[in-house]
Amino acid sequence: MTKIRFTNSIRRLRFEQNEMTQEELAQKVGITRQTIIALEAGKYLPSLELAFRLAKVFGVTVEKVFHYG
Numbered sequence: 001m002t003k004i005r006f007t008n009s010i011r012r013l014r015f016e017q018n019e020m021t022q023e024e025l026a027q028k029v030g031i032t033r034q035t036i037i038a039l040e041a042g043k044y045l046p047s048l049e050l051a052f053r054l055a056k057v058f059g060v061t062v063e064k065v066f067h068y069g
Contacts, residue, residue: 004069005066005068005069006042006066006067007042007066007067008039008040008042008055008065008066008067008069009065009066009067010025010036010039010040010065011040011066013058013059013060013064013065017057017058018057021034022023022037022040023036025054025057026058029050029054029057031050035065038039046066051065051066
């Protein structure tokens with residue numbers, strides 16, 4: 001069985017949003033900065049709800065934030 005690899009564009013999207021800090025993003029979506037760090041490092045997969053909240057903050061679709069393959 002092939003393992004699916006998930007990646008994300010959170011770091012890039014933060015910088016495209018006037019260099020939003022990890023703390024600012026965490027506050028906007030109601031999680032901790034440590035969770036943002038884990039997400040960006042690919043060590044944590046968000047719930048579907050959190051994925052949509054992150055996409056909404058950036059004004060993009062979930063597919064623009066998270067990628068798999």
